[in-house]
Amino acid sequence: MKIATYNVNGVNGRLPVLLRWLHEAEPDVVCLQELKAPEEKFPLLAIQEAGYGAVWHGQKSWNGVAILRRGADPVETMRGLPGDPEDLHSRYIEAAVEGVLIACLYLPNGNPAPGPKFDYKLRWFDRFTKHARSLISKKLPVILAGDFNVMPTELDVYKPESWVDDALFRPEVREAFDRLVTQGWTDALRHLHPGERIYTFWDYFRNAYARNAGLRIDHFLVSPELAERLTSAGVDRDVRSWEKTSDHAPVWIELANQPKPAKKKRCTARPSW
């Protein structure tokens, strides 16, 4: 199973790019962020014609998240991050696909920092971490995928020294990411490519893509049993060079099919009592 996450930066403005990439990459599941479209303007028909079912949580102008599934509709299990009824941003949606719980998130940017937007980011992160705790404690296969708006380490930034005061790289945010991962999640891209420079975002200006002045901010965190099933992971960075493209590139992981239940073996171990 191939699962992707892609901050499209406007699902309607980006529709030709999205459809071309779906056709070429053929992911089984896709988490989208920054739809920038209200509920009724999600391009369901075009996505269905491309062979995907979808659940989405839209919002006028900003934010918006969706989960696509090839050949069927995802089974939605939650929309909106729990923990604050006052928070109306569409930044979280969750669905079940073939026994895997997929959480699609768009964590707040948080700039300028310090300030109210940064405070909101930290509060959102805290709520998300609480929810992630409840997911991992269920011992089910879970994937947290999306735009986390965090570079976890210096390796994830083209020029770390110029980002230390930024809301995407400040110590509070990196520490929050650490606390989350420490619950038992595996950062899939980093796990399979330790020490490698991997970017998922390049600014539109200053020729960032050509200079490879990038950031790794789109992540896959997988639960322990899925970590064992990881076979590969990567970034479709070429998509970033297309016309009218997003400033993010699609990121993906592949999971081995669930191993068939082992044949029952005679238990040779002694009972512990």
Place this chain on the structure above:
DNA sequence: ATGCCGTGGAAACCACGA
């Protein structure tokens, strides 16, 4: 390194993004 580009929405500029 400062939103230098890009999107969406409202009103020919503004909010927002990272």
